[in-house]
Amino acid sequence: MLALKLCEAFRQASMKVDVTFDSAIFSVEAVKKACYRFLDRFTSDIELCDSKIVCHLNFDDKFTGSSCDAQVEGFKKEVLDQDLRLTLKAETEQIRNLILAHAFSKTGLIADE
């Protein structure tokens, strides 16, 4: 019984935080990539509500109030970074493929079209 109560107390102690992003500014892909990076710290339920991307973050038990705040700040920065990476990818993907094709054009690793 005591063990059950302790277990319940721990369950209640695990932190839950909602973080919202504007879908006109950030893509779902950027948010998902950021969530993957933080998988060792929290799991995330992502949902689209109107023009908002809402992330329900469920922190591991080891995180408490202040450490959660720091993680949320880090998460927001990571979303920004992921957004920037997508911008970079969109601009450079074509030349990246050309460079790789050029680099390996005589290796036989690229099948003839």
Next chain:
Amino acid sequence: MNEFHQIASYKPRSSDYQLLPFRFTELNDDSYVVTNLAGEYLVLPKHVVPKLITHQLSAGEPAYTELRARHFLTDQATTTASDLLAIKTRTRYERLANFTSLHMFVVTLRCEHSCQYCQVSRQSDNKQQFDMSLADADAALGLALRSPSPYIKIEFQGGEPLLNSDLIRHIVIEAERRKLVFSSGASQ
């Protein structure tokens, strides 16, 4: 009378560069490290990376020349940047073209020595069940010879490989029979 334009008009505008593919990740609170296909890297202050990617980086900024020299961006001054990056990329990934040329044959785990630095779980001299079998050696040789590399290198390891010298002799003769040219040196 003809006149020169003001010096500013000869400088590239900040958006006059094209990005080349690269990755970036946080190094610490103040810096990102950026890397590219060729293995070039730079450590940049955090504010530089968003400026770079959104084409706000001015040619006059200290990072600009380094970024251009290491193929993170290209502009009118570097028309061969993508070619150079391709050559560096090819060199860096050259091993992929011929797969591996090094093949290690652990012909036995037996060893009569007890060297302190050795990491192998050696077996005593009389435990011949820890020798590679003839069938395994033939199969492994077949696998090694499937390598697309024009030259291959076979290393005999153990244990003390010479405790199974009959098998080594067999592998060498069999490899020669299959028209593989061996030399006394390591690689060919």
